[in-house]
Amino acid sequence: MTPFAFTIFAGAFLLFLIQPLIGKFLLPLFGGAPGVWTTCLLFFQSLLLGGYLYAHLSTKWLSVRSQAILHLSLIVTAISLLPIAPPPGWKPDNLGDPTPQILSILLRTIGLPYLALAGTGPLLQHWFSRKHPDASPYRLYSLSNLGSLLALVSFPLFLEVQFNRKINAVLWGWGLVVYAISCVVCVKSFWRFTFESPSTSISRAPRNSNSAPLSLYQRLLWLLLPASASALLMATTNKICQDVAVVPLLWLLPLGLYLLSFIICFDNPLWYKRLPFYVLVMISWFGIQWLLTQGAGVSILVSVSILSSGLFLCCMVAHGELYRLKPLPSQLTEFYLSISAGGVLGGIFVAVIAPLVFHDYSEWRFGLLASGLLFLVVLARDLKQIKHPKLTFCVCVGLLIGLVTLCRTVWTANSNLEAVKVYESRNFYGRLTIEKSGDETTGQGCFRLIHGKTVHGMQFFRPSDNVPTLYYAEDSGVGLTFAALSQANRRVGVIGLGIGTLVTYGRPGDCFRYYEIDPEVIRLAKARFTCLANTTSKVEVSVGDARLSLTGESGQNFDLLVLDAFSSDAIPVHLLTREAFITYGRHLKTNGVIAVHISNHYLDLESVLINVAKHFDYRVLVVENGNLSKKWWVSPSTWVLLSRNESFMSDPNLEIASRPAKKYTASIPLWTDDFVSLFQIIKSEAAPVVNEFSLNQIAKANELCKRRDFAGAVEVYRHALREQPNAPELLNKLAWLLATSPNLSIRNGRDAALLAEKACELTHYQVAGPIETLGAAYAESGRFQEAIKMATKANILGAESGDVGLHPELLERYRLKKAVGR
Known part of the structure; x- marks a missing residue:
């Protein structure tokens, strides 16, 4: 059994490894749009079905030896077509829908290897069952x-981190040889x-091959059960990753649970006990109902746990x-073949x-209810047996x-949310919602444009009240950038339109050129919001992926280029x-x-941009605005400014508002089209700790200081x-x-500066006390210019937050180049 087990395991490993790997080659070529990966998934599912069909027809029409010769020929041909990458220098044309081009390049690069690997599982299990008719192949x-x-x-957690895509492609090729x-x-x-043994079972049909023909009901369940699990997998993934928590790599959790249910159920019949799992499914439904009635007050961890548990239990029953x-x-x-076809049907329902x-993501509700109804039919039909x-x-x-109450809850919970929604749509690029807050009759309130969970823009009811809001406020990084730029005839490029908030900084003679991939965002910005209509600046909008558009354009001569292209709360x-x-x-x-x-x-993402700055010799300013003024229309934001313009980067307002780049951050290689790893930049820093232990230690040290025992403190x-x-x-x-x-x-x-810098990073340079301490540490080290900057920033933050425990007189000492107490 060992050779068959290893080969089937290796084939499945290579089959699923090639999916994210080829995606990394195609995303930069086609602009990184979500539709690129959706099209890839359609290709993978279709060719997986093709591989299962190839295995089925081979076993039906060919002898075992002919099957072996055909399969080995396919593999040898696939090896001859390596490496699995688009031809060097190949570029797509930008005419029309890229889907045909994506499918074409996938077919040319990985079509044959994928087909051969897809047929491995069923084909080798068939060979195994012919050689060992008494052993279960399942x-x-x-x-x-x-x-x-x-x-x-292993791909996102290890291979993507350790190797670039070209090396991974070579390793995959050697894996195919093995x-x-x-x-x-x-x-x-x-x-x-x-x-040697022509009379053995390999040369004849397996035992009991003349069994009773399969019923239509059984064949239908072969199709519907995997279809329900596949649809619920994709729908739950959408629900978790776009409606609950936009966390990188979170899509691995539902997919891992889905595959785990297959592993458990097909490993041994003792693992799946029908009635206990049906009861657990009902319990998970009640958990889901509770979650839906709680609104947005439930933590992400609890929400993801309930939704994932529901998915896993439903998949366990289905499989x-x-x-x-x-x-x-x-x-x-x-x-x-039926299982694969069911998976494709579920995928088509959710993705197409x-x-x-x-x-909205109603397919999750329909998938949940359809699965429950199917389970009820299966159980009820077997009552007499x-x-x-x-x-x-x-x-x-x-x-x-449980189904009746679940049905009532999912629809009533959804309808209750409609109270603040004035518009909702969904397309290839995701879900867009316009929400209203306040009373429109009094003019007190605003409209918000939301993509998934991310707010893309906010506008007051009265256009006359409109000022830059959210992440674009006047004291944000981009707001201060506009203030520091030359005020005449500025040319500004913006990647990501939103509602066009940045044009509120425009003046006559300015030109704003937007790059927006989603046509629906452009339509809503023009039809439902007034920023673009009311500006005195010239506005141009380019539809399509920004990087592809910029690659095809002649030089735009921008004074400022703003990167604000949100996709699931992260820049693509x-x-x-x-x-x-x-x-x-x-x-x-x-x-x-x-400005990023x-x-x-x-x-x-700060660590990524620090690498960019070093590589291209840019100066860096990081402007983190915590909205200490507590204006409800302003959101905390972090902007990274890159430039070689010394005059601009030395602007006093920018210098005071900015903070040093983080020192306690991930050390990663420069990102290239060949190497990108999200896993390396997932934030892992522990939350700042202020508890009884800290307070006790501070009190103990204060007592020692009162006794002049500073070394003991x-x-x-x-x-x-x-x-x-x-x-x-x-x-x-300290x-x-x-x-x-x-x-x-x-x-x-020196040690004081290192400690204070870490304290400032943990508090995001938004607390005056650690910043004042950092200024004192810089002064003690003779770094008076930096000390002046930190003292000024601390005084401003202290005034905004009402902190009375500061020492504003220190600023004057630093200007005289005197450290504290010297």
């Missing part, structure tokens, strides 16, 4: 799903076996029932039909009640590679500025930081002591 199917799961997890060798070993084992309906090995390839029919009919009948009644990665910034540089004036909006809960703080290294208060207190201690012998400006 555990091999479980093993193939384990290989698929391992490939999906797979081919293992296929030869399998063929040799039964080929020699056939030659457990599917395993109960498994045929004899003689019908194995037809069984797998749902966006055309629904304005079950050992405990009364108990099963009670479970059926419970399922029916193909806009942050070395090649992308080469393109931006071609369109930028010599003294032009690039990196506000993000989960990704540390330093030791208390150092010991406390070994226990809690991310406690801003402890870091700040840094202040090392920078200002009356005992000059324990002063250490």
Whole structure:
């Protein structure tokens, strides 16, 4: 069994590894639009079905030896077509819908290898069942799903991190060679076996092949059960990743649970117990109903846990029932063909039909209810054949009640949310919503444009009240950039339209050129909002992916290029590679500025841009606005400004508002079209700690300071930081002591600066105390210009927040080049 097991595992691993790998080659070529990956998935599902059909027809029409010769020929031909990458220098044309071009290049680069690998599972299981008719081949199917799961997890967590896409393509090619060798070993084992023992089972049909014909009901369930699981997988993924939490790589969780249910159910029939799992499904439904009635008050962790549990339990029932309906090995390839066809049907419903029919993610509700109804039908039909009919009948009644209450809850919960929505649509690029807050009759309130979970723009009811809002406020990074730029005839490029908020900074003679990939965003910005209509500046809008558009345009000579292209709360990665910034540089004036909006809960994009700045010799300013003034129309934001314009970068307002680039951040390679890794920049820093332990240690150190035992206080703080290294208060207190201690012998400006910088980073440079301490540390180190900047910033923040514990007089000492107490 070992050669067959290894070959099936390797085939499944390579099959699922090639999917994200080829996607990395195509995304930069076609602009990184979500539709690129959707088209790839359509190709993968279709060719997977093609591979299963190839295996089924081969086993039906060809002898075992002919099957082996054909399959090995396909593999050898596939190896001859390596590497799996678009031809060097190949570029798509930008005419019309790119879908045909994507499908064409996929077919040319990975079509044959993918088809051969897709047919591996059913074909080799058929060979195994012919050679070992007394052994079940279905555990091999479980093993193939384990290989698929391992490939999906290993690519983003290891292979993508360690190697660029070209090296990964080469490694994949060598993996295909190893797979081919293992296929030869399998063929040799039964080929020699056939030659030496012509009377054995390999040369004849398996036992019980003349079994009763399959019923239409059984064949229908072979199709519908996997279809329900596939639809629920994709719908739940959409629900979790776009409606609940926009977390990078979170899509791995539902897909991993889906594959895990296959692994468990097909490994051993003892794992799936029908009635207990039906009861667990009902419990998960009640959990989902609770979640829907709670609105937005539930934490992300709880929401994701409930939705994922519901998906896993439904998949366990679907795949457990599917395993109960498994045929004899003689019908194995037809069984797998039906499973694949069901998966394609579920995928078509979610990926193709749902966006055309629904304005929101209603396919999740329909998928959930359809799955429950299917489970009820399956259980009810088997009532007379079950050992405990009364108990099963009670479970059926419970399922029916659960379905009715679930149906009522999912629709009433959804309708309750409509109170603030004035418009909703969904297309190829995602879901757009316009929400209203306040009373339109009094003019008090606003409209908001929301893409998924991200607010793209906000406008007051009265156009006369409109000022830059949200992340674009006057004290934000981009607001200060406009204030610092030359005020005459500015040419501004903006990647990402939203509602066009940035044109509120425009003046007569200015020109704003927007790049927007979603035509619906453009329509709504013009029809439902007034920023574009009311500006006195010239406005141009280019439809399509920004990078592709800029690549095809002559130099635009921008004074300012703004990157604000949100896609699931993160800038599409193909806009942050070395090649992308080469393109931006071609369109930028010599003294032009690039402003990148990196506000993000989960990704540390700052480290990516620091690498860009080093590579292209840009100066960097990071402007983090925490909205300490508490204006309700302003959102906290982080902007990174890149420029070689010394005059602009030395603007006093920008210098005061900016902070140093983070030192305690991920060390990653420069992103290129060949190498991008989200896993490396997922924020992992611990939350700042302020608790009873910290307060006790501070009190203890204060007592020592009162007794003039400053060295003892330093030791208390150092010991406390070994226990809690991310406690801003402890870091700040120790840094202040090392920078200002009356005992000059324990002063250490360098260590004080390092500690204060970490405290400032943990508090995002939005708390005046650590910033004042950092100024004192810089002064102690002789870095008076930086000390002046930090003291000024601390005084401004202190005035805004009402902090009365500061020392504004220190600013004057630093101007005189005097440290504290010296």
